[in-house]
Amino acid sequence: MKLNKNVVVYEPVEIGKDPIIEDFVILGKPPTKAKNNKMKLVVGDFPVIRSGTIIYTGNTIGNHFQTGDNARIREKNRIGNNVSIGAGSIIERDCEIMDNVKIHSSCFIPEYTIIKKNAWIGPSVIMTNVLHPPCPAFKRYAPVKGKKCCHGPIVEENAVVGAGAVILPGIIIGESSLVGAGAVVTKDTPPNCLVAGNPAKVIKKIEEIDCPLGFYKQGEVYSWRKK
Template sequence: MSYTIKPTAQVDESAELGDGTTVWELAQVREKARLGTGCVIGRGAYVGTGVRIGDNVKLQNYALVYEPAELGDGVFVGPAVVLTNDQYPRSVDPEGKLKRGGDWEAVGVKVAEGASLGARSVCVAPVRVGRWALVAAGAVVTKDVPDFALVAGVPARRIGWVGRAGVRLVEREGEPGGWECPQTGTRYEERTTGDTTELVELPTAENPGS
């Protein structure tokens, strides 16, 4: 394997790093974490025990990814983002005794392929951020985020849709529920079932199986 670990980074010997991955100064990668190929772990970032990270993922400076988080291929995690893992955080138990690792159950955040988490956003576990979704800077995600959704605010709510390029989609004139990426021209269709609204990428010559 060919990867780069900067001198002040701490990478446990049981962690797995893929080809072309770089771990920058003061970053920490814990036991049995697994990172794919071409990843960038920024200065001061933290990757918890057993965390799973796909290929070509970027963790910017001081991002905190606590176990048992799972990040798909091509995920972007902005500066100072936090992925939590404790639904009921307490330093001590009801009797006032310091809680240890076995005294609480860790729950994870899942971030699907291509999704981006803006600077200082927080994902409160357990929650899933869908494929190619975009979480705005400073948002607090407390509910699952649909594929291609643009969410913002505290708590985060959907305010629009984005495509694979990360650009906000525009509605196609005369086509209710039809959306298009102004950068790539890719078309999408909004579909609602009950209380759930989803966006589906329509097939193209380049992506016939979309």
């Protein structure tokens, strides 16, 4: 693998076939407090990692991964195939992002978030993971120790989160649901529903949404999400 002189790699790093790695990328960066780092960054085949991206050590990333400029991905995340992380977005540690997820620019995804297959996260979406910040129990009761004090949202398969939405800790965004732009989601959303507002409320079923431009009939607007 041939890299430009201004790309920084902290070993151990394993990258698959035919990577495109642009200028000023940092790969395998250890956390500030890490001592004798033994974690490894693994990235699959055909990645496109754009300028200014920082990917920490301990991540496992699938094939056809892409980032926008200046994306930040902290340690110990599990990221599937065909995932895109937009420019300026931040993925904190210990998240699971499954296949075919698209995260647009300037998003914040906190620790212990789960985003399932085919989900679509619009620009400037903010997800949160602590009920009462800055809570001193944050580290002692993280979900990896069997507690639920600190947990990011769970975005189910085929869900769509519109631009600028805010999702509170531990909220479940239902399968094939749509969160309207600018919504503040304080309760779990049912599947196959449009929710919007502050606080977000169910507006209608997905099959009741019309296309104002007439490209889709009523009931077909989000049929493409399941293809």
